[in-house]
Amino acid sequence: xxxxxxxxxxxxxxxxxxxxxxxxxxxxxxxxxxxxxxxxxxxxxxxxxxxxxxxxxxxxxxxxxxxxxxxxxxxxxxxxxxxxxxxxxxxxxxxxxxxxxxxxxxxxxxxxxxxxxxxxxxxxxxxxxxxxxxxxxxxxxxxxxxxxxxxxxxxxxxxxxxxxxxxxxxxxxxxxxxxxxxxxxxxxxxxxxxxxxxxxxxxxxxxxxxxxxxxxxxxxxxxxxxxxxxxxxxxxxxxxxxxxxxxxxxxxxxxxxxxxxxxxxxxxxxxxxxxxxxxxxxxxxxxxxxxxxxxxxxxxxxxxxxxxxxxxxxxxxxxxxxxxxxxxxxxxxxxxxxxxxxxxxxxxxxxxxxxxxxxxxxxxxxxxxxxxxxxxxxxxxxxxxxxxx
Amino acid sequence: xxxxxxxxxxxxxxxxxxxxxxxxxxxxxxxxxxxxxxxxxxxxxxxxxxxxxxxxxxxxxxxxxxxxxxxxxxxxxxxxxxxxxxxxxxxxxxxxxxxxxxxxxxxxxxxxxxxxxxxxxxxxxxxxxxxxxxxxxxxxxxxxxxxxxxxxxxxxxxxxxxxxxxxxxxxxxxxxxxxxxxxxxxxxxxxxxxxxxxxxxxxxxxxxxxxxxxxxxxxxxxxxxxxxxxxxxxxxxxxxxxxxxxxxxxxxxxxxxxxxxxxxxxxxxxxxxxxxxxxxxxxxxxxxxxxxxxxxxxxxxxxxxxxxxxxxxxxxxxxxxxxxxxxxxxxxxxxxxxxxxxxxxxxxxxxxxxxxxxxxxxxxxxxxxxxxxxxxxxxxxxxxxxxxxxxxxxxxxxxxxxxxxxxxxxxxxxx
Numbered sequence: 001x002x003x004x005x006x007x008x009x010x011x012x013x014x015x016x017x018x019x020x021x022x023x024x025x026x027x028x029x030x031x032x033x034x035x036x037x038x039x040x041x042x043x044x045x046x047x048x049x050x051x052x053x054x055x056x057x058x059x060x061x062x063x064x065x066x067x068x069x070x071x072x073x074x075x076x077x078x079x080x081x082x083x084x085x086x087x088x089x090x091x092x093x094x095x096x097x098x099x100x101x102x103x104x105x106x107x108x109x110x111x112x113x114x115x116x117x118x119x120x121x122x123x124x125x126x127x128x129x130x131x132x133x134x135x136x137x138x139x140x141x142x143x144x145x146x147x148x149x150x151x152x153x154x155x156x157x158x159x160x161x162x163x164x165x166x167x168x169x170x171x172x173x174x175x176x177x178x179x180x181x182x183x184x185x186x187x188x189x190x191x192x193x194x195x196x197x198x199x200x201x202x203x204x205x206x207x208x209x210x211x212x213x214x215x216x217x218x219x220x221x222x223x224x225x226x227x228x229x230x231x232x233x234x235x236x237x238x239x240x241x242x243x244x245x246x247x248x249x250x251x252x253x254x255x256x257x258x259x260x261x262x263x264x265x266x267x268x269x270x271x272x273x274x275x276x277x278x279x280x281x282x283x284x285x286x287x288x289x290x291x292x293x294x295x296x297x298x299x300x301x302x303x304x305x306x307x308x309x310x311x312x313x314x315x316x317x318x319x320x321x322x323x324x325x326x327x328x329x330x331x332x333x334x335x336x337x338x339x340x341x342x343x344x345x346x347x348x349x350x351x352x353x354x355x356x357x358x359x360x361x362x363x364x365x366x367x368x369x370x371x372x373x374x375x376x377x378x379x380x381x382x383x384x385x386x387x388x389x
Numbered sequence: 390x391x392x393x394x395x396x397x398x399x400x401x402x403x404x405x406x407x408x409x410x411x412x413x414x415x416x417x418x419x420x421x422x423x424x425x426x427x428x429x430x431x432x433x434x435x436x437x438x439x440x441x442x443x444x445x446x447x448x449x450x451x452x453x454x455x456x457x458x459x460x461x462x463x464x465x466x467x468x469x470x471x472x473x474x475x476x477x478x479x480x481x482x483x484x485x486x487x488x489x490x491x492x493x494x495x496x497x498x499x500x501x502x503x504x505x506x507x508x509x510x511x512x513x514x515x516x517x518x519x520x521x522x523x524x525x526x527x528x529x530x531x532x533x534x535x536x537x538x539x540x541x542x543x544x545x546x547x548x549x550x551x552x553x554x555x556x557x558x559x560x561x562x563x564x565x566x567x568x569x570x571x572x573x574x575x576x577x578x579x580x581x582x583x584x585x586x587x588x589x590x591x592x593x594x595x596x597x598x599x600x601x602x603x604x605x606x607x608x609x610x611x612x613x614x615x616x617x618x619x620x621x622x623x624x625x626x627x628x629x630x631x632x633x634x635x636x637x638x639x640x641x642x643x644x645x646x647x648x649x650x651x652x653x654x655x656x657x658x659x660x661x662x663x664x665x666x667x668x669x670x671x672x673x674x675x676x677x678x679x680x681x682x683x684x685x686x687x688x689x690x691x692x693x694x695x696x697x698x699x700x701x702x703x704x705x706x707x708x709x710x711x712x713x714x715x716x717x718x719x720x721x722x723x724x725x726x727x728x729x730x731x732x733x734x735x736x737x738x739x740x741x742x743x744x745x746x747x748x749x750x751x752x753x754x755x756x757x758x759x760x761x762x763x764x765x766x767x768x769x770x771x772x773x774x775x776x777x778x779x780x781x782x783x784x785x786x787x788x789x790x791x792x793x794x795x796x797x798x799x800x801x802x803x804x
Contacts, residue, residue, distance in 0.1 A: 085623050092619045203445040205640055205674035217651075226651050299616050300647050301640065301674050303447060309614050341620050349624075355610035357621035358583055 057373065064370055074350025081345060084222035089341045095229045095298055097337020098236030101330045102291035103314030104321065105243060106163070106284030108329035111318070112260040113280050114175065119186040120166060121288060122311015123193035124159045128289025129302045130197055131158025136208040145213060152235065152293045159289025160282045162193070167281040172274070190308070197304035205301045214297065232294045239290050240330050243283065247326060256280055260324070316368050322381020331379055339367045421737050423746025425525035428503050432741030435476035438728065439505035441492035441517060442531070443484035447640035450668040450715040451484065451509040455531045457713075458721025459506060461704055470729060472741060478502065482513035484638065485613075486585075489513025493520040502526055503732065503745055504754075506724045509717060510638075511535035511586035519546035527751040529728050530554055530773075531720040535589040539772040551754045551769045553723045553762065555687065555778035557586070560663060561593025563780040564634060564685045567803060568661055569601040571782075574632035578607035578625045578658075582615075582641050590636040590663060598634075606630050613641060619648050626654030636663035643674030646682055661685060667783065667799070668715040669790035679785045683802065687764070688781035689716050690796045698763050712794050723762035727775065730760055 050058075081089075103125050110118045132155035139147040139154075170189050174181040214228040247253035258266040259276045267273045295310070296302050313336060321332025343363030348356035371379065418427040430436050440459065442452030459477060468475055478499065480492035489508055496505055497520050505521055508514045509532035518528050518538070523546070530538065530552030537543060539556060568574045577598055581587030588610070595605050606628035609621050618641075625633065633655070635645055642662055649655055664686030672679050691699035701722065706712055731753035736745045757775060760767040769775040783799035792798045 080627060081624075082627075085627060088623050089620055092617060092623075096617050198445070203447070203449045204670045205447050205643060207674060207676055210676055224653050299644065300676065301616070301643055303640070305446070306616075340617070345620065345624060354608060357615075357624065358610040358612060360615065360620075361612060 060373060064373070068347060068370075071347035071350055075346050075348070076350070078350050080349055082222065085345075086342075087220075087223045088225075089345060090338070091223070091225050091229055091233075093338035093341030094233050094334065095337070096340060097334035098233050099291045099295050099298075099310070099333075100313050100317045100336050101333025102236055102239060102287045102294070103310065104317035104329040104333045105240070105287040105326065107315050107318040108321070108323055108326060109256075109280050109284045112324040112326075113256065113263070113277055114171075114182075116171070116182050117186070117315065118171075118281075118284075119183070119311070119315075120170075120189035120193060121163075121284065122307035122309075122314065123190045123197075124163045124166070124285055124307070125288040125292045125295075125311060125314070126197060126302070126304065126307035127162050127193055128155035128159035128285075128292030129296045129306075130201055130206075130292075130304075131155050131289065132293045132296065133201070133206055133208065133302065140209045140211050143212060148211060148213065148231075148297075151208075152290055155293035155296075156286040156289035159292060160285035163281040163285025163288070164278055167278055172277075175277075190311075194304055194307065201304060203304065205303045207300050207302070208296055210300075211297070228298055232298045235290070235294055239287060243287065244326070246283070252276075252279060313364070316365065320368050320371055320378055322378030325378070325380045328378055328380030335367070335379070336364055340364045343367070419737070419742065419744045420739055421744040421746050421749075423748050425747035425751070428501065428743075428745045428747065430473055430501075430503075430743040430745070432472070434473060436470050436473040436503060436732075436743065437476050437478060437499065437501045438725070439478045439480070439496040439499065439502045439507075439521075439526070441480045441482040441489065441496060441505060441507040441513065443488075443509035443513070444479070444481040446483050447670065447674070448484040448510065448638050448665065450639070450670045451532055451665065451717050452481070452507075454668075454713055454715035455507075455509060455717040455721035455724075457705060457709055458531075458718035458723075459725050461701065461708065461718075462722045462725040464704075464708075466729070470732070471738060471743065473743065477506075482508045482510065482517065484510040484513060486512045486516040489515070489517035490520065493517030497521050497524045497526060500524075504529060504728055504750060506531055506721070506728065508533055510584070511538060511589070512584045514538055514550075515585045518550045522546055522549035525549065525747040525751075527551070527747070527754055529724040529754065531724045532717045533586070534560065535585045536593065537585060537589055539770070539774045541772065543772070547773070549751050551727075551757070551773035551775055553727060553764065553767060553775050554717075554720050555776040556774050557590040558593050559778060560636075560685060560780070561590050561595075562597040564590075564661060564663070565594050565597035565601055565603070567685065567782055568632050568634065568659075569598060569603050571803060572632060572659055572661075574603065574630075574659065576604045576606045576628070576630045577632040577634055578609065578628060578630035579605065580609045580611065580621070580625065580633060580635040580637070580645070582613045582637055583610050584613060584638070586665075587636050587638075591634065594634050594636075611641065613638070615641065616644055617648075618644050619651060622649055622652045622655060626652050626658075629654065630658055632659045632661055634661050636665070638665045639668060639671045639674060642666040643671060643679075646675045646678040650678060659683070661782075664716050667795070669793040670714070672785065672788050672790045672793060675788070677788045679788050682785050684783045684785075684799060685780060686716055686783055688779045688801070689713075689719065690781075690801070692796075693779060693781075694719070694763060694765070701763055711791075714793070716795070719763040723760075723764055723767065726762065727757060727760050727767060728754070731757060 106121045132151045135154050139151050166189050170185045171182050214231055216227040217224050255271045255276050258271055259273050263273050317332035317336045318329045321328025340360050344356035344360055415422055415424040416426045418429050421427050442455050444452040480495055482488040482492045504527045506529050511533040514533040521528050527549040532554050534554050534557045536556055536558045579591045581591045607625045611621055662684045667684055667686045734753040735749040736743045755769050757769040765777045767775040781801050782803035784802045786798045786800055
């Protein structure tokens with residue numbers, strides 16, 4: 001886990017495998033010999049040093065850039081959407097992105113301390129939404145903001161408890177075995193959580209009662225934003241801010257960073273690594289549970305199997321931001337949400353593709369692929385070549 | 390050695406594939422010879438009938454409702470047919486192509502099955518029916534309505550399929566006529582979820598709406614698992630359609646009605662949905678946003694379908710403690726009745742043992758004429774359409790799931 005730019009991340013994040021194209025031997029002479037000669041020499045040098053893989057990757061990058069730029073320009077030239085529509089897309093994307101970001105934090109924190117992908121995390125998110133459902137009706141009936149906050153607290157507590165329990169019962173026994181067992185166990189836990197929820201709450205969709213407090217609409221110039229979306233974005237930002245403070249400015253946060261950096265050395269310095277790992281799961285669960293309740297507030301429909309698809313999106317957001325990196329996960333979530341919201345309108349409608357919104361997920365995951373091609377370590381990620389465990 | 394084994398495996402697989410592709414040879418068992426094979430049900434042994442329905446997930450009401458209809462039909466014959474206990478083997482098709490494929494594969498592995506009832510959803514049928522027909526098991530559809538399943542172009546893999554549910558060619562046309570003539574909509578947008586059902590009914594609606602003189606200003610689609618429909622609704626809103634026709638299932642339909650209210654540009658747009666959301670589960674998912682939603686579906690009121698249906702609904706309420714939870718119950722009831730009527734014609738009984746030729750049974754199903762079902766007189770066409778639907782438009786009046794009852798919530802609004 002690298003909250004912010006960790007020393008191991010190497011500042012700019014990437015050390016070139018070979019000297020930059022052109023190299024120093026051309027540097028001084030190029031100015032005198034003219035720019036054209038310099039570019040030609042640089043190209044010749046690049047071609048000499050490059051393999052066919054480099055050339056294919058370059059062609060791919062250029063093609064993608066051309067395609068994305070053409071789509072963007074054509075869509076803008078089409079002038080189909082008003083300023084209000086574009087702003088609406090932004091709000092939709094931020095709302096969805098808030099939820100992705102909160103979920104992705106759990107993936108990234110667990111990966112940071114254990115180098116493990118917790119594939120049950122999507123179902124921990126689902127459990128939070130259902131945990132709050134149990135108390136939703138009486139709380140919502142009071143009609144107060146405090147009740148809504150309590151609802152979030154119940155969801156967060158449910159997910160946190162489940163996440164910590166899962167870590168203790170299902171993951172810890174396999175932690176030091178270095179096999180695929182934790183991964184397989186995570187998938188098993190995912191099914192256990194799904195089918196437990198199905199048994200307890202049925203297979204159909206459930207919903208919280210409508211909350212009059214969040215029913216209004218806020219008018220901002222040409223934009224009418226439902227109050228619930230503003231609430232969700234603010235609540236998510238608040239939760240993420242609190243997490244940032246915890247990781248950066250508390251003793252627990254320092255312990256988490258130390259364990260993420262080198263678990264054995266941290267243990268030698270007196271840090272109880274097991275406790276830190278459990279707390280990491282717990283905090284990831286708090287974020288997931290918060291996301292679960294916010295999701296239920298904004299989309300108003302939850303079901304036992306919803307964790308899978310949204311969990312995958314949260315995982316994608318964590319990879320996009322640079323898995324193991326907390327600010328990266330937050331940014332990754334928002335980028336993914338905005339890509340889904342803007343992508344079809346901004347990139348596809350200009351090509352005249354019918355029903356572009358059916359390709360929303362293709363755009364979101366396409367973006368993931370593009371970013372990983374240009375920057376394999378993700379937006380804020382560490383260099384992959386650095387081994388720290 | 391490994392290479393040798395591998396070659397041998399490939400050769401065996403090829404041989405099996407080629408054998409499977411060959412037409413089945415005629416089979417003689419007891420007094421029956423049938424080119425598709427013969428199912429033998431020894432005296433006292435159960436008559437096994439398969440069933441693949443949507444039994445879990447957001448659209449479980451469709452399958453559970455049909456299953457309850459099958460159970461009432463079974464109860465009516467005291468669970469036996471000519472001295473053989475009737476055993477229904479249920480599988481869950483989850484209202485998805487993958488679910489249909491899995492369920493059909495499991496059912497097809499049972500050589501004792503006489504026929505299969507189901508599926509609930511067209512996508513599951515599209516994937517599952519060919520698998521069952523590969524084993525020459527006839528299928529009686531209890532819910533799939535996509536025109537492709539009984540279209541002339543459907544191909545020979547659907548030769549063993551008939552359905553008691555209606556064909557959406559009629560649904561789309563009825564919806565388009567209602568939108569254009571009754572609601573006075575001159576422009577319409579459409580939205581489907583990429584399912585076989587949704588896409589087909591949208592196409593028939595669009596063709597009929599244009600033929601009536603209307604204009605389709607937007608033709609959009611979302612994914613079946615999408616939860617945030619606001620961007621696509623914003624896009625539709627830029628076209629300012631008078632009507633949005635959206636044949637969606639429960640979950641996506643509920644997201645739609647909840648989020649449509651958030652799009653200012655759609656505030657004057659009328660929404661017209663279709664029968665998959667005619668279920669209390671939709672009210673649970675959609676809440677107050679369900680109130681006022683108009684739905685095209687079959688007129689399943691007791692006063693329309695007659696006294697037999699009235700009695701059926703009373704039995705349903707007594708047996709399951711609630712009124713019908715979807716509009717598929719009568720299809721389940723009719724499917725079992727129609728199948729057993731065809732078995733009556735195709736089966737030969739000797740010393741208490743039933744011999745049922747698979748081709749003879751399929752031919753008997755397709756030759757059904759004037760079968761007196763709960764949903765009307767059923768007569769199957771050569772392509773397998775047996776229903777004679779009477780359509781209506783319904784409008785939800787309350788968001789309370791326990792108030793669901795065709796006639797009051799939703800109430801009929803097209804007359």
